[in-house]
Amino acid sequence: MxxxxxxxxxxxxxxxxxxxxxxxxxxxxxxxxxxxxxxxxxxxxxxxxxxxxxxxxxxxxxxxxxxxxxIPARVMARKPVVNAPDGKHSGGGQVEVLLLREEEANVWSAYLKPAKRAGKELWLGEHRAEVVGILEDGARLLRFDHDIKAHLDEIGRLPLPPYINAGDSDERxxxxxxxxxxxxxxxxxxxxxxxxxxxxxxxxxxxxxxxxxxxxxxxxxxxxxxxxxxxxxxxxxxxxxxxxxxxxxxxxxxxxxxxxxxxxxxxxxxxxxxxxxxxxxxxxxxxxxxxxxxxxxxxxxxxxxxxxxxxxxxxxxxxxxxxxxxxxxxxxxxxxxxxxxxxxxxxxxxxxxxxxxxxxxxxxxxxxx
Structure with missing residues (x-):
């Protein structure tokens, strides 16, 4: 321009x-x-x-x-707890993940909230993600060890715009x-x-x-x-x-x-x-x-x-x-x-x-x- x-x-x-x-x-x-x-x-x-x-x-x-x-791209993830007694390696606090797009196979850009305290590892349900980079706009790169798209219907919610008072009814x-x-x-x-x-x-x-x-x-x-x-x-x-x-x-x-x-x-x-x-x-x-x-x-x-x-x-x-x-x-x-x-x-x-x-x-x- x-x-x-x-x-x-x-x-x-x-x-x-x-x-x-x-x-x-x-x-x-x-x-x-x-x-x-x-x-x-x-x-x-x-x-x-x-x-x-x-x-x-x-x-x-x-x-x-x-x-x-x-896609149901908004997921509540959890930070891991080292040596967690339940063996699930999660429970260290919640992080909201908004998956943006798949940049390459099993690597997604995503906004995290809170981003600075998210750490290097997150669990989206039973699915592990590693934070492997930060983009110019602050989005993080998350690497999954499998195709997370196949599980989003189960673990995610629709990412409604912030100006809509969505309530709790994701299904609607x-x-x-x-x-x-x-x-x-x-x-x-x-x-x-x-x-x-x-x-x-x-x-x-x-x-x-x-x-x-x-x-x-x-x-x-x-x-x-x-x-x-x-x-x-x-x-x-x-x-x-x-x-x-x-x-x-x-x-x-x-x-x-x-x-x-x-x-x-x-x-x-x-x-x-x-x-x-x-x-x-x-x-x-x-x-x-x-x-x-x-x-x-x-x-x-x-x-x-x-x-x-x-x-x-x-x-x-x-x-x-x-x-x-x-x-x-x-x-x-x-x-x-x-x-x-x-x-x-x-x-x-x-x-x-x-x-x-x-x-x-x-x-x-x-x-x-």
Whole structure:
């Protein structure tokens, strides 16, 4: 990102700042899922319900979903007690572990709490982990002697965002904080724009000739991090993504034929733009991405974006401003605040039209993988 585009992004973030009453952060999802509100934002603003989506799409539109599945990545571990009488080598105090991602076979990055007193060895249930390194952001590297993923359903809890008062019912959240089409395990946060879809709504879209295709971007804990200083100083964590040949082929065919590509969620936008060519076509492949989409970034692939309402000072607010234009987003968020829309992961949704000329400033992306 150039210095001028950093300054532009800082200014946009300041102009889009707003006060969000805590009670406007949704604590429960709409029931049924597709009864959430949907703000349609293009040349004007229209207020609908999410189940109206088939009326807003066209036959031949290509809907692209992130099929990543949230894993039960939050585990209460215990420090060992040397020569413990019960022989289980645990009992020396609790450490909360948030597994982030598998960096290599059986080696995971993880946030530990408390980190400084965690020691060099932890037991996650009956499974031993050795702390073998510290990353720049303070995350620890944990080495397991086997595949811990196979045991997370048994020992872990879903890592709900910190702004949700989860209570004790992990079982309920394992279904609700998951899209109905989630398939590939690996995220520590849900791609939440997809939470509004139901099997019945997907069936209606299929019946009207909307194409459905998938990709994967495993959402990391960095999605929770607000921008606390300058945009230039904000570090995007690497996230793993994969775009298959069938999805790339369908997107490229749609673009060549003048049909629309609709991204379901900001994670889908980030995966698409990480695999995009200069002409807006998509190449299949996989890798790590640190792409940071801010006003000035060329958004080349999707024509429409389904997304939730984001928090002030967030990277996601910058992304939607880059996509739809600052003026539209300012008007949309003013309307959302005035009309009682619910914000963030479990809240209401928007259908955004890409602004004409989006991306004509300097391109700002880092570490495209």
């Amino acid at each position: 150039t210095p001028s585009s950093n300054n532009d992004a800082d200014a946009v973030l300041a102009r889009l700042a707003f006060e969000l009453p805590p009670e406007r952060i949704a604590q429960t999802g709409a029931e049924p899922r597709d009864s959430s509100r949907l703000m349609v934002v293009g040349e004007g603003i229209e207020h609908r319900v999410f189940r109206d989506l088939p009326e807003l799409l066209r036959p031949g539109d290509v809907l692209v979903f992130n099929e990543s599945r949230v 959240w394992r279904e609700r904080y998951q899209t109905v089409y989630a398939r590939e395990p690996g995220s520590v946060a849900a791609p939440t724009a997809g939470l509004h879809f139901t099997p019945e709504l997907l069936s209606r879209l299929d019946g009207m000739g909307v194409e459905r295709h998938t990709l994967t971007l495993h959402v990391g804990a960095g999605t929770f991090r607000p921008i606390t200083g300058s945009v230039a100083d904000h570090v995007m964590h690497a996230e793993r993504y994969a775009v298959g040949e069938e999805t790339a082929r369908a997107i490229n065919a749609a673009k060549s034929e003048g049909r629309r590509v609709v991204a379901v969620g900001t994670t889908t936008v980030r995966a698409l733009e990480s695999s995009a060519n200069e002409d807006g076509t998509v190449s299949p492949g996989e890798g790590d991405t640190r792409i940071f989409i801010t006003p000035g970034t060329a958004v080349r692939v999707p024509d429409l974006l389904i997304t939730n309402l984001h928090l002030p000072g967030s990277t996601l607010l910058l992304l939607v401003a880059a996509f739809a234009g600052e003026a539209r987003i300012k008007a949309a968020y003013d309307a959302a605040l005035a009309r009682g829309y619910r914000f963030y992961s479990l809240g209401d949704a928007m259908l955004l039209e890409r602004a004409v000329g989006s991306g004509q400033w300097s391109v700002g992306q880092e570490g495209q993988g």
